[in-house]
Amino acid sequence: MKKSNIIRNIAFFCLIGACAALTLASPALAQAQARDPLPSFNEGPAKQAIVSFVQKVTDKSSPAYAPPGDRIATFDQDGTLWVEHPLYTQAMFALDRVHELAPKHPAWKTEQPFKAVLANDREAMAGFTEQDWAKIMGATHSGMTTEAFLKTAQDWLAKARHPRFKRPYTELVYQPMLEVMQYLRTNGFKTYIVTGGGQEFVRVFSEQVYGVPPEQVAGSSIATKYEYQDGNPVLMRLPKVFFIDDRAGKPMGINLFIGKRPLAAFGNSGGDREMLEWTQAGSGARLMMLVLHDDAKREYAYGPAEGLPDTKVGAFSQALLDEAQKRNWVVISMKKDFKKVFAWE
């Protein structure tokens, strides 16, 4: 996803914890995939593009054959694998943390941006600047050890519910995309999450929810410091950005964390443009896909048809759609291509 200007800073500070989780490795899904690798997709160009790509790169007689070690697929998370509206999950986490930490910070009652958060002043929050979000992230995501942050995130994910769907955030993952990940893995791919969000936040639930182990999550991060607590070594989280894995940061992050160019990349907004471009610039068969949010009834609609500015969180602008068409990036329409959006539907 693309992080808007306003909310960009929310993206990097994280580490969280396990969850209810739709387990992808369920016997039911495996069985369904034996008959149809993508049962939650409608027939159409998106499904066709995925199946045809996988066939090409796994067929030894194909000129596009790729050995298993080269089979790398990267997935953006927010808006590509799970719901990112009305605000993405990590922002929700940060706002809840402000409420939780408030008793320790009496000054927040009169100090912005905390005052607005504590007063649930939605209008003021909608106008938060990058600096406001940076303050919120700094106050809620650092100043603790990596282990303490993990526990905090786990606890929050276990009890937090999405305002519209009234379910744990970890149940708001797109079933068709889980099937794409599983289908690729079945065909020898290593699936990676490459997120503008916090690497450590996503690692908390990536294995349970997506079948992606922590070492295959690349994301934004804050700096840590090695120190001692009661003689035991800890990594203390500092209120200082280390790496932003978004936009041009995505190819950089891919190079840093994987060291191989993906054969397939999946995103949903301008924040993923460079990742798709970098993927396509490799030789041989490549698959570049963008999830288009055009289904207000089952999820949300915030694509070109809605005319949202490019700065709006996750917005899929007309310019991006034009580029996708020009470059043969395949658009997945949630409305047309998703037979089912969530596993629990």
Place this chain on the structure above:
Amino acid sequence: MKKSNIIRNIAFFCLIGACAALTLASPALAQAQARDPLPSFNEGPAKQAIVSFVQKVTDKSSPAYAPPGDRIATFDQDGTLWVEHPLYTQAMFALDRVHELAPKHPAWKTEQPFKAVLANDREAMAGFTEQDWAKIMGATHSGMTTEAFLKTAQDWLAKARHPRFKRPYTELVYQPMLEVMQYLRTNGFKTYIVTGGGQEFVRVFSEQVYGVPPEQVAGSSIATKYEYQDGNPVLMRLPKVFFIDDRAGKPMGINLFIGKRPLAAFGNSGGDREMLEWTQAGSGARLMMLVLHDDAKREYAYGPAEGLPDTKVGAFSQALLDEAQKRNWVVISMKKDFKKVFAWE
């Protein structure tokens, strides 16, 4: 390995290329390991510690049993997996690059530290400061795309020879340590290289030489910039340090790149102290080992017996030996424990 003060800056700038390579996955080794998992080790406490650790963590009835996803082993490279004397390989590469690039930089003839390198002035080179090395690394490791650097490193590794052993550097890997890596992998471990050296340099040959794919190499790195050359996206290497994966940077790097705490860690000097400490601080069975260079005849001797200061490259100081004994870190004596040092002996 520990990077000395003088030479610390040499450690991070890299990306290199394939090599002659001792392939670890050779049928001969696999066959030998079926009878004895560590045929190039003499019987003794080091070998015993490795075998006993592996048995404990893979035995489901053992209280120390660890599921496969937790089986992470991290290895320092310079001095732990391959020869680091008289200077480590990447420094050799940098010095050769200065000679190669000199025609494009006529000013170097009179400008230090380049003048000393071009004159092969060993005395002056021995006195190089951190700043001198930083200049050399900046001039030789950046200002090109990641792909161009890869090619440069590959070409160099193919033709460079070690001054004493007269062999490609990639043949100067310790056969017993290759066996440890293979033995761990056979038992469900993911083996990682965690190096103070350049991540991209090591990735060039890690798979062929150690059986470790690029995505399992964590190391020091320089910053990159995403830009376009003739319309194609490239990652340009900048003369700017991004991350130093040495000393306290090793636990940070492990957290960043793996997100799991190792069950076993292998090093050879003060630069690995924090990695071993971090490994040991986890619960359950853990294995911490240090390779001691005490065999001047077959390799080099630069341990406590030689009384080298802690700042000497890779020096294994008396203080580190004392700490190892106090904490039950197991010392591997090259002289006593290595039946064979190199595969070609």
